[in-house]
Amino acid sequence: MENKTKLDQSRAPIYEALERFRQMRVVPFDVPGHKRGRGNPELTAFLGQQCVGVDVNSMKPLDNLCHPVSVIREAEQLAAEAFGAAHAFLMVGGTTSAVQSMVLTVCKRGDEIILPRNVHRSVINALVLCGAVPVYVNPEMDQRLGISLGMKREQVAKAIAEHPKAVAVLVNNPTYYGICSDLKAIVEMAHAAGMLCLADEAHGTHFYFGENLPISAMAAGADMASVSMHKSGGSLTQSSFLLAGPNVHAGYVRQIINLTQTTSGSYLLMSSLDISRRNLALRGKQIFEQVKKLAEYARSEINAIGGYYAFGQEMVNGDSVFAFDPTKLSVHTLDIGLAGIEVYDLLRDEYDIQIEFGDIGNLLAYISIGDRVQEIERLVSALAEIRRLYQKDPSGMMSQEYIDPEVVVSPQEAFYAAKESLPLRETEGRVCSEFVMCYPPGIPILAPGEKITREILNYIEYAKAIGCSMTGPEDPDILRLNVLA
Missing domain, CATH: 3.90.1150.10 (Aspartate Aminotransferase, domain 1)
Incomplete structure (x- = not known):
């Protein structure tokens, strides 16, 4: 549906407000305590006066990220139009925060959500927080490359048929490796079953602006999408957009965001989103x-x-x-x-x-x-x-990136359950209560509630030996794992 009046995408309201504010030379008796950099000369020398001078707090002329009514609201309306969404929310906690807000908006304790297992840990973190239960569609593997692919239409249809009470289907658009599922078909299947469709578009910002690229979530009719503007869109690290379609109650989404997002939104991050959106909308x-x-x-x-x-x-x-x-x-x-x-x-x-x-x-x-x-x-x-x-002889090298997990209990139940710490090799057959992953990409090898198998332990030891950056467990050396007691 076309907007009756098109917005002026050459505007950048937050950036413009900060420029006006800078010229006013206001005396600061508010936070942050560095007072435009004067109180921390080494930081100012390192980051530059221009930067620390606009590291300011929310105030009437600059609006408030928790309850935007002026310049931030305008910036969000411009972003929504640029991305073809009904609503856009500026996120300063990275796409992790956008993904978690998206999942928390549609799921509550006990709800089922259909998703591929090769999701970013932020998705499973959100399930730990809200108590929803994952229904995994195990992605097909490319045997030669050892990578997981997208979700097959028939697998999604089967999951929907077997779990008719699920509230949503989540899709990676694209995966880290650039692979896309048939998002439009999945959206239609989800909607036909009365479910919402969510997209993790951490790596898909450019789908909204380039030509001859895979379809974007909003164009495919998805209900919500998390977009890492800082990845392919050029904004500062940790800045992101959460997009919503017309069938999502924007006021409720804002309340969900405000449960976990800071009340001191960084104007460096927000202005970078504003300027980057303008750049992509125009060029x-x-x-x-x-x-x-x-x-x-x-x-x-x-x-x-x-x-x-x-x-x-x-x-x-x-x-x-x-x-x-x-x-x-x-x-x-x-x-x-x-x-x-x-x-x-x-x-x-x-x-x-x-x-x-x-x-x-x-x-x-x-x-x-x-x-x-x-x-x-x-x-x-x-x-x-x-x-x-x-170059070496390739024989004997492990190639498989993905091992189908066996989910025994929900992520929330496992995360908060009574647990014990065991040496890695003694955990075989037990249920894991924490995450193990290589970062990046941050896709868990093990998540809370999953059974630990010999194959998974071999994979973890191999990945450690060849130098993968392993994260997640409480034990920093990953010699031990926490399992359900």
Whole structure:
């Protein structure tokens, strides 16, 4: 439905209000205590006067994130229009906060929610908080790459038929590796069953602004979506949008957000969302065309090296890989006898190149609005040299990224239950009460309430041995795990 009056996307109300405020030279007898940087000269020298000068508190001229009535409200209306949503909420707790607010809006204790198991830990964290019960649709695997794909339509239909009381279906759009499920079909199935459809679009900001990219959640008719503006959209780390469609009560969403989000929203983060939304609304088409070209160029150059496989559109099969995000540069490394994380470490330690993440079989180089051809060339030549200098025999390497879990109790029940700590190898057959994951991407290998198997323990030990950054458990060395007593 077209808005009767189109908003002016060249506006950035929060940024404009901060500029007006800066010129007023107001004497601060409020927080923050650094008082425009005067009280902390080392911080000011490090971050710059321009930055600390707008690190200010909520006040009438600058509105209030918890209850926006002026400039923040305008910024949210502009964002909603730019993203094709009925409502948009500025989030300053990262997309974790957006995902949790989305799940908490639709789920309460005991409710079932249908989701793929390769979700970000923030989704399962939200289930720990609200007591909802996950119904996992185990994603199909790509055996060669060892990665999980999207949700098949028939698997979603089966889950909906078997769990008719579920309140929502959650979809990754796209996965970390750029793989998209048939979101439109899943939205239609969910709605036909009286369920809502939620999308984790942490890696899909550009779907809203580029051309010839997979469909965005709002365009597909999803009810809510969490969008990491700081990933592919150019805003500051920890800034994000929560989008809602017309069938979601916006006032209730705001109340849910206010349960956990800070009452001291950072104007650095909010203004970065405002300015970045303006940039993408005005120039997104050209920006993401360029990003796509860089990624395609990188893919063809890396595949020409030999030994590596930078996968792309050829993955699309119309179902578990309904579409592929061409801006994602994922590279399979096992054929040169190195795990993705080993290539990741070599790139950083030997070539001063920081990759987004490496896992057991793949690495992901994040190509975005800030990249140029010369950086791509440097990455390609480093990969060629790594192959020449470090290539090994690939036999005996583990490839599987994903192991189907067995859920024994709900995440909330397991997280808060009486527990005991055991050495890793003694936990086999027990029920885990905490998370274990490689970060990034932050997809749990084990989540609270899941049975610990020998296969999972082998995976954890292998991932640790090759240098994956393991997080989650109480024991920082991950030599012990907490299990239900």
